[in-house]
Amino acid sequence: QVRLVESGGGSVQAGGSLRLSCAASGYGFNCMGWFRQAAGKEREGVASIYNNGGSTYYADSVKGRFTISQDNAKNTVYLQMNTLKPEDTGMYFCAAAFGLYCAGSLSRRDYNRWGQGTQVTVSS
Numbered sequence: 001q002v003r004l005v006e007s008g009g010g011s012v013q014a015g016g017s018l019r020l021s022c023a024a025s026g027y028g029f030n031c032m033g034w035f036r037q038a039a040g041k042e043r044e045g046v047a048s049i050y051n052n053g054g055s056t057y058y059a060d061s062v063k064g065r066f067t068i069s070q071d072n073a074k075n076t077v078y079l080q081m082n083t084l085k086p087e088d089t090g091m092y093f094c095a096a097a098f099g100l101y102c103a104g105s106l107s108r109r110d111y112n113r114w115g116q117g118t119q120v121t122v123s124s
Helices: none
Strands: 003-007 010-013 018-025 031-037 044-050 056-058 066-071 076-081 090-097 118-123
Touching: 003 090, 018 031, 018 090, 018 118, 031 066, 031 076, 044 066, 044 076, 056 066
Parallel strands: 010 118
Antiparallel strands: 003 018, 018 076, 031 044, 031 090, 044 056, 066 076, 090 118
């Protein structure tokens, strides 16, 4: 059973930075992803990383500003968020995918386990 626990959210002014962490217990997943959900909006994929090789993928809205990385020794995935904008505000969720073809996916349907989320608020 995979359990995911996020941390690192908070409030920051526009232009600032935050680093989110996702500690995973358990094994067997092929991809890890970060998703976010703003109030009244659908949950959207932000970034993902393929465990076999470390390939990363990003939503266009965060390319060049966010970086996903992993520390296999700690079984932890990170999301470094720089140059934050008010539109980045939302609940951020970590997710794990067990499917063999999850590489490059930012679709909720491909992810099987979810964390409880951590709030990110960016003020202008």
